[in-house]
Amino acid sequence: xxxxxxxxxxxxxxxxxxxxxxxxxxxxxxxxxxxxxxxxxxxxxxxxxxxxxxxxxxxxxxxxxxxxxxxxxxxxxxxxxxxxxxxxxxxxxxxxxxxxxxxxxxxxxxxxxxxxxxxxxxxxxxxxxxxxxxxxxxxxxxxxxxxxxxxxxxxxxxxxxxxxxxxxxxxxxxxxxxxxxxxxxxxxxxxxxxxxxxxxxxxxxxxxxxxxxxxxxxxxxxxxxxxxxxxxxxxxxxxxxxxxxxxxxxxxxxxxxxxxxxxxxxxxxxxxxxxxxxxxxxxxxxxxxxxxxxxxxxxxxxxxxxxxxxxxxxxxxxxxxxxxxxxxxxxxxxxxxxxxxxxxxxxxxxxxxxxxxxxxxxxxxxxxxxxxxxxxxxxxxxxxxxxxxxxxxxxxxxxxxxxx
Amino acid sequence: xxxxxxxxxxxxxxxxxxxxxxxxxxxxxxxxxxxxxxxxxxxxxxxxxxxxxxxxxxxxxxxxxxxxxxxxxxxxxxxxxxxxxxxxxxxxxxxxxxxxxxxxxxxxxxxxxxxxxxxxxxxxxxxxxxxxxxxxxxxxxxxxxxxxxxxxxxxxxxxxxxxxxxxxxxxxxxxxxxxxxxxxxxxxxxxxxxxxxxxxxxxxxxxxxxxxxxxxxxxxxxxxxxxxxxxxxxxxxxxxxxxx
Numbered sequence: 001x002x003x004x005x006x007x008x009x010x011x012x013x014x015x016x017x018x019x020x021x022x023x024x025x026x027x028x029x030x031x032x033x034x035x036x037x038x039x040x041x042x043x044x045x046x047x048x049x050x051x052x053x054x055x056x057x058x059x060x061x062x063x064x065x066x067x068x069x070x071x072x073x074x075x076x077x078x079x080x081x082x083x084x085x086x087x088x089x090x091x092x093x094x095x096x097x098x099x100x101x102x103x104x105x106x107x108x109x110x111x112x113x114x115x116x117x118x119x120x121x122x123x124x125x126x127x128x129x130x131x132x133x134x135x136x137x138x139x140x141x142x143x144x145x146x147x148x149x150x151x152x153x154x155x156x157x158x159x160x161x162x163x164x165x166x167x168x169x170x171x172x173x174x175x176x177x178x179x180x181x182x183x184x185x186x187x188x189x190x191x192x193x194x195x196x197x198x199x200x201x202x203x204x205x206x207x208x209x210x211x212x213x214x215x216x217x218x219x220x221x222x223x224x225x226x227x228x229x230x231x232x233x234x235x236x237x238x239x240x241x242x243x244x245x246x247x248x249x250x251x252x253x254x255x256x257x258x259x260x261x262x263x264x265x266x267x268x269x270x271x272x273x274x275x276x277x278x279x280x281x282x283x284x285x286x287x288x289x290x291x292x293x294x295x296x297x298x299x300x301x302x303x304x305x306x307x308x309x310x311x312x313x314x315x316x317x318x319x320x321x322x323x324x325x326x327x328x329x330x331x332x333x334x335x336x337x338x339x340x341x342x343x344x345x346x347x348x349x350x351x352x353x354x355x356x357x358x359x360x361x362x363x364x365x366x367x368x369x370x371x372x373x374x375x376x377x378x379x380x381x382x383x384x385x386x387x388x389x390x391x392x393x394x395x396x397x398x399x400x401x402x403x404x
Numbered sequence: 405x406x407x408x409x410x411x412x413x414x415x416x417x418x419x420x421x422x423x424x425x426x427x428x429x430x431x432x433x434x435x436x437x438x439x440x441x442x443x444x445x446x447x448x449x450x451x452x453x454x455x456x457x458x459x460x461x462x463x464x465x466x467x468x469x470x471x472x473x474x475x476x477x478x479x480x481x482x483x484x485x486x487x488x489x490x491x492x493x494x495x496x497x498x499x500x501x502x503x504x505x506x507x508x509x510x511x512x513x514x515x516x517x518x519x520x521x522x523x524x525x526x527x528x529x530x531x532x533x534x535x536x537x538x539x540x541x542x543x544x545x546x547x548x549x550x551x552x553x554x555x556x557x558x559x560x561x562x563x564x565x566x567x568x569x570x571x572x573x574x575x576x577x578x579x580x581x582x583x584x585x586x587x588x589x590x591x592x593x594x595x596x597x598x599x600x601x602x603x604x605x606x607x608x609x610x611x612x613x614x615x616x617x618x619x620x621x622x623x624x625x626x627x628x629x630x631x632x633x634x635x636x637x638x639x640x641x642x643x644x645x646x647x648x
């Protein structure tokens with residue numbers, strides 16, 4: 001698609017409401033961001049940014065294969081530390097590589113809704129990460145998208161290309177510092193996982209109480225490729241709506257989605273959509289939601305289009321307060337013979353039996369509840385390097401995640 | 405002084421009365437065995453002593469260490485020194501056994517306790533999740549060894565346990581009830597429910613009781629009572645006039 005075609009389409013969709021989620025008034029946010037200072041390496045970033053990144057599991061000074069940090073609309077760091085991975089800001093990458101046009105707006109439609117349209121009609125900012133053919137590393141690329149100005153509409157457009165036979169791990173922390181009262185983050189992401197490439201993508205969100213978030217993600221996985229996609233949201237937010245969509249396009253492609261949400265307020269509409277479009281593909285989606293307040297809609301949709309595809313959905317919710325709501329919507333769409341698709345969904349309270357068991361060991365009711373809640377959030381994630389596993393564990397096992 | 409004194413206790417679950425004017429006294433350093441057919445109220449008794457809220461006390465009282473604990477919460481009772489090995493404990497997803505041991509007793513020597521029960525391989529496993537019947541029993545003993553209660557209640561700790569491990573369980577019970585010490589220096593006590601009495605070959609019980617229809621009908625020496633049950637069945641106990 002030519003650039004002018006993209007913009008033309010997007011312009012027509014400027015008022016188009018999204019299928020899911022509450023409607024955001026884009027006009028009420030500032031479009032123009034003050035430019036930030038670019039730094040040579042992540043260590044030189046302001047302390048407040050490094051601290052915020054750390055809080056979302058992004059240790060910028062630990063060993064990694066590179067880093068990308070965006071403050072408001074400015075890519076302040078884009079640096080590779082491993083020859084197998086290329087990291088650039090997307091605007092520079094689009095200038096450098098003509099072939100990127102073949103990836104640009106291919107997995108997310110510019111006219112999908114007003115949010116994609118808004119990104120498509122703005123100057124691009126975001127990361128381009130390319131794992132080079134056959135190159136493998138367990139050291140993650142660390143990225144942080146930092147919304148540091150009140151009332152800003154932060155727009156991001158990311159592209160990841162994992163070339164044939166590569167292995168890539170990315171952790172992205174999206175966050176606002178405490179002083180940002182209000183803001184909007186729209187993030188378009190397009191991931192291309194090519195033949196036999198392995199990718200893990202872990203995203204940790206930590207926003208403010210008046211921040212609205214609209215990620216738009218499209219993923220294509222070729223023959224023998226695999227994706228482990230992990231999403232963690234444990235901090236208050238005003239609204240989030242995201243429904244990443246992955247197409248298993250080549251034989252034997254595999255996708256697994258893990259979602260962990262601890263809700264205290266707001267409107268959180270999350271999920272995953274997987275289309276199994278090739279033989280021997282398989283997908284799994286596991287979501288764990290704890291609500292002590294706020295509304296959570298947990299969606300999961302799997303569409304099986306060819307014989308032999310296997311899919312499993314698991315949406316489990318613990319509702320611990322009358323102030324909360326968990327609406328679990330697992331959907332299976334079989335469009336072929338010989339499919340193996342299943343789901344389990346449960347919303348409930350903490351089992352009395354488990355509580356009593358721990359209380360018989362001397363834990364108070366509150367302590368027992370916290371132990372059970374943290375255990376519930378401790379999702380076993382396959383395919384992640386040990387460091388990242390530990391990082392996720394540290395985040396999901398924080399002491400302040402309780403039953404009330 | 406009695407460590408545990410149960411006086412005229414009546415208790416029910418739902419609308420069903422299970423314990424009827426139940427009386428029992430257990431002294432410091434004593435371990436008692438409890439026999440009786442299924443459905444006679446043995447597990448209910450332990451659950452009522454533990455304070456599980458589903459069970460309703462309709463009358464009488466439970467006194468532990470001189471305190472009336474009849475209306476005390478479960479965790480308060482546990483912290484006062486009451487421990488229980490559950491017959492069928494729940495699995496807890498995401499809670500590793502070694503972490504639970506530390507939560508129960510931050511000073512516990514986790515590895516030593518696990519090794520004692522030949523259970524170190526389960527340290528990283530979620531508590532009771534996917535455990536076999538016998539493994540569940542060892543998991544219970546590991547937790548009690550960390551908790552070190554003054555009064556331990558064991559609900560069929562031998563069911564589903566193979567011969568190799570039954571000795572381990574017996575040793576652990578002896579250690580929890582201080583049977584490895586001189587009788588005069590023992591302070592810890594226990595009560596054990598067992599159907600077949602196998603476990604009694606590996607641990608020491610000082611006294612035994614037979615329960616029928618929600619109360620004790622016979623008390624005495626554990627091996628004599630067991631022999632009598634084997635000879636005459638529980639029906640024989642019903643006619644037994646021995647004093648409780």
